[in-house]
Amino acid sequence: MIRYGKLLPSLQVGLLMVLLSMLVFPDRSMGQALWSDVQVNKSTIFVGEPFQVTIAVYTSTWFTRGIDPGNIKVEGAYSIYFRPENTSFTKDGQTYVGVKLIYNVIPHKAGPLIFPALDITVESPAKGDFKGKKHRLKTKPKTVTVRNPPANVERKQWMVANSTDVREFWNVQGNQVKVGDVIQRKITISVSGTVAEMIPAVDFLGVNNLRIYPQRAVTNNQKGKRSFGGMRTEQVQYLFEKEGEVIIPSITVNWFDPVRKKLFKKTLKEKRFTVAPNPNLGMLTTTIDSLENAQKQSMGQQEQKAAWHFLGLTIKQLIVISLLLCLVLLLLNKFYHPLKARYVEYWSLYKNTEPYYFHQFMSALKSNDPNLKINKLYLWLTKLPIEMPTIECLNQKIKDQHIDAEQSKIAQYYEGNEQELNLDANIWKAARKDVVTKRGRKVPWVNP
Structure with a gap:
């Protein structure tokens, strides 16, 4: 039998705590000051140009737990958590301490970009107390104007970076080959001040008497305490089909330096090969089939990898979340009706007390x-x-x-x-x- 005399006070306390936790006030109770602020360092930028967002939270006492605004998603841009900073200042004899969370945001399309309003939960004690209490602060959204690249630069060749390094590697020495030979070329583009996703793909132009088989690009990002960057590696295989001279054209990588406001470029020079005849061409067809199958497999893996990403989640993460959701639904289905019946019974008795x-x-x-x-x-x-x-x-x-x-x-x-x-x-x-x-x-x- 339910002992309602003991259950009701506990229920009242629980409901009171829930209601208090849902209240959102700019805290100045008991002399405590607690507020948040968001600042951006640029108001107008180009596509791909990073800008810095600083989320600051201040209190007149101190923080009892670290501040984590969670995974911030910005529509039309990449958001990268950069680093935290501690700060303090004194005004009218009162010292305030603060925490600054710095993010880098990189837009990938033109138009107005909105850094969203955030709900931030912090723990800070009231003045004269030592136990931290939870407070919810809400920031205001910030809008930045994102422009298209200059008219003299093609969009697919546009990139914004503080610095860029371009290197290539050939798996052959010299320029003497014969018909049916396959050589491999690897190009690595390393950048600072942007992410690998913003590095344009290398355009391997078609060449007469030469079959080109691009492989899946490999990208990765790096982040340090004061800088961040990315790397994109492209590999391609060339199959020489006929004798004679073959010229593989130069490749140019352009980037815009947002500090110096200047366009730079790095060019990989053209490469000439002298293709000698090959009396044994019986394996040429087999080589072509092998390269095409390898290319399809490589590109297929890339498409499969892209297909299994949803909202930034991998297939493994999606499976775990789905299983947890199913478990929650099963528990709700099992306990909802008994709990509801018990609550109705309790409430019916309580209304006569x-x-x-x-x-x-x-x-x-x-x-x-x-x-x-x-x-x-x-x-x-x-x-x-x-x-x-x-x-x-x-x-x-x-x-x-x-x-x-x-x-x-x-x-x-x-x-x-x-x-x-x-x-x-x-x-x-x-x-x-x-x-x-x-x-x-x-x-x-x-x-x-």
Whole structure:
């Protein structure tokens, strides 16, 4: 059997804590100052040009736990958490401490870019206290204008970086080959101040008498305390089909330096090969088939990898989240109806108890309806451990002269001498405490 007399206070405390945790105030209670701010270092940028976002939180006491705004997603851009910074300042004799979280945001399309408003949870004690309390702060969104590249630069060749290094490697020495030979070329582009996803793909131009088989590009990013960058590695295989001279054209990598506001380029020079005849061409068709199959397999792996990414999650992460969601749904399905039935049973019993009727009486005292107040008063009296549900019997048990004064107010209202009925809630609370408490122990609830 449920002991409702012990369950209700716990339920009330739990509900009160939930309600308090949902309140969002700019905290200045008990002399404490607590606020947040978001700043961007640029208002107008090019596509691919990083800008810095600083999320700052300040308090007049201190923080008892680290600040984590979570995974910040910016529509139309890459967001990279860079580093935290501690700060402090003094104003009007009061010292404030703060934490700055620095993010780098790299837009990949033109138009207005909005860094979203954030809900940040921090823990900080009130002034004079030492125990941290949770506070929720909300920042304002920031808008940055993102422009297209200059007209003299093609979009597919555009990249913004602080510096760029381009290197290539050939798996052959010299320039003498024969028909049917396959050589491999690897180009590595390393950049700072941007991410690998913003490095344009190398355009391997077609060449007569030469078959070209690009492989899947490999990208990776690096991040240090003061800098970040990326690397893109492209590999290609060349198959020489006919004898003669073959010229593989130069490749140019362009980048825009946002600090010097200048366009730079690095060119890989053209390479010439002299292709000698090959008397044994029986393996040429087999070589072509082998290269094409290897290319399809490489590109297929790339497409499969891209297909299994959703909202930045890998297939493994999606499976784990899906299993957890299924588990939650199963638990809800198993326990929801029993819990609901138990709650309905509890609430039905609680609505016939003395605390419920007293709560109704206290709520009625806040209204301007005298009849409602009197009605709720006498309903409550029926639940008290007194001989008769009257004010006289109540006062005979507790002997409180303040109750006599309250009874006189009711009598004056009934006689028509008073238009309003202003009962004192504190007097009735004290009376209830006297009548339901005996030697410091509460009288157990009696189920009706």
